[in-house]
Amino acid sequence: MIRAIKGTRDILPPASAVWNRVEAVAREVFRTFNYHEIRTPIFEETSLFARGVGEDTDIVGKEMYTWEDRDGTSLTLRPEATASVMRAYIEHRLDQIPGVKKLYYIGPMFRRERPQKGRYRQFFQIGAEAIGSDSPIIDAEVIELVVEILKRSGVTDFHLLLNSVGDANCRPAYIALLKETLAGVASQMCDDCQRRAVTNPLRVLDCKVEADQPVIDALPSIHDHLDDACRAHFTAVRAHLDNRGIPYTVRPRMVRGLDYYMRTTFEITHGALGSQNSVLGGGRYDGLAEAIGSKVPAPGIGFSIGEDRLVMSVGENTEPVVDVFLAPLGDAAELHAGGLAAELRAAGISVERSVDRKLKRALEVANKMGARYALILGDNEIAAGTYLLKNMASGEQTPLARAQLAAHIQNN
RNA sequence: GCGGCUGUAGCUCAGCUGGUAGUAGCGCCAGAUUGUGGUUCUGGAUGUCAUGGGUUCAAAUCCCAUCAGCCGCCCCA
Structure with a gap:
């Protein structure tokens, strides 16, 4: 039996309805913030990600789906979208368009990791990029935007973590200092930290081993080593968030994995x-x-939401039901039902028709489907010119003329 | 990539220390007279016991491998 491959999955109804709802909410919020959709290819030249995401990140080092095309070009299934958006921005000279360019995307990304709950090899991201300004106002607005998407999606109990990781001017010096400090104390730490102290000192800050915490707390903090520009930027971002009443926690130890991040991270x-x-x-x-x-320089800030995880946090879904289930009885009624269905659908009503001749069976199916109404049309009804509209919840049946049908369904 | 746990009908699961699968619950199908569902009753269908090997007279039950899922690590969305 052929199955979906490891780390990929089918999103079936009714779960797919939750995905659609979440995407619709995101699109609506994007619209009100003047963001517009960009669709980039799902695969790119490997070097785009290698240079954009960072040669020594895990993503590039061991998680990309990469293959050689027939002409020898190395291609890669996108592991994230920011590099692609930036590529498109540069390629199409969007810097020539006035104002901050605000773009959003929704689509699948690919990373060859070990699957787990909330972690898939093909996963979906809803993301946005604001390119063309290094103003902290944009940072705060982007954060406000993403918080709005979560709220409007019905997510509660989320927690915003904020940090500044410095820039090319001050971060290298901090990392050097950190590495130096770690050289003296790493021997007291867990095995992983001893390794990280050499390979990726920032990761030490992220260690969850209880016994290591005192040592980590004593390490130099990035916030004491930001240069003036970075410090001023961070202060401004916070001021704007405070002004908007958006709660957050500053986490000097929060580390993000992609090399391109600088200053604000969240x-x-x-x-x-x-x-x-x-x-x-x-x-x-x-x-x-x-x-x-x-x-040309193109400062920017963006985020990406793990849609799979967002859907998990949204929780229960209420599957939309079909509005009317047509139950025609007999040959004439079946033909008649076709035109009636078209008429109701044109009015925006969702219609399903029975393929079963028996009324009992039709109502059974309507009930199982969760239909709001069943419409009974047999020879009697067609002759009289009125149909029997049955409210499935109450059992009440109302005779209605064809002209009244759509309005009655929409208003009840 | 590393470690642990799990894998029996569509779903949730039972199946003790190996003897060759369950009237289980839910769901599905049919019926309880001819144009009325949801409750009830009756009857029915469905499993190569994840896959492939091995041990044994005999394996869903033990062993190995593979695959998949979950959990932890790593990492990140």
Whole structure:
């Protein structure tokens, strides 16, 4: 038997309705913030991600689906979309259009990780990028936007974590200092930290081992080593968030995995997600354009929501039901039902028709389907010119003329 | 990529220390007279016991491998 491959899955009804709802909410919020959709290819030249995401990130190092095309070009299934959006921005010279360019995307990403709850090899992201300004106002607005999407999707109990990770000017010095400090104390820490102290010192800050916490608390904090520009930027972002009444927690130790992040980084966690508790992540990436070969600078900030995880946090769904289930009895009625169905559908009413001749069976199916109404039409009804509209919840039956039907269904 | 747990009907599961699967619950199908569902009653269908090997007279039950899911690590959405 052929099955969906590891880490991929089918999203079936009624769950698919939740996905659609979440996407509709996101699109609506994007519209009110003047964001517009961009659709980029699902695969790109490998070097775009290698240079954009960072050569020594896990994503590029071991998680990409990469293959050689027939002409020898190395291609890769996109593991994230920011690099692609930036590529498109540069390629189409969007910097020539006035104002901050605000783009959003919804679609699948691919990473070859070990699947787990909330972690898939093909997963979906809803993301946005605001390119063309390094103003902290944009940072705060982007965060406000994503918080709005979560709220409007019905997610409660989420937690916004905020940090500044410095920029190309001050971060290298901080990392060097951290590495130096760690060289002296790493021996007291867990095995993972001893390894990370050398390979990826920032990751040490993220360690969850209880015994290591005192050591970590004593390590230098990035916030004490931000240069003036970065500190001022961070202060301004916070002021704007405070002004909007958006609650957040500053996490100097929050580390984000993509190399291009600088200054503002943020993350939102949710309790219902288990180990993969992050529902979205984002940050500023002012150096990304240059990293992928742009001559003109293109400062930007963006986020991406893990749609799979968002859907999990939304919880229960109420599956939309069919409005009317037509139960025609007899050959003439069946033909008659076709035109009637078309008429109701044209009025925006969802219609299902019975393929069974027996009324009993038709009502059974209507009931199981969760139909709001059943419409009984047999020879009697057709002759009289009125149909019997049965309210499935109450059992009440109302005779109605064809002209009254659509209005009655819509108003009840 | 590493470690742990799990894998029996569409779903949730039972099946003790190996003897060759359950009247289980839900769901599904049919019927309880001819144009009326949801409750009730009666009857019925459905499993290569994840897959492939091995041990044994005999395996869903033990062993190995593979695959998948979940949990933890790593990492991130």
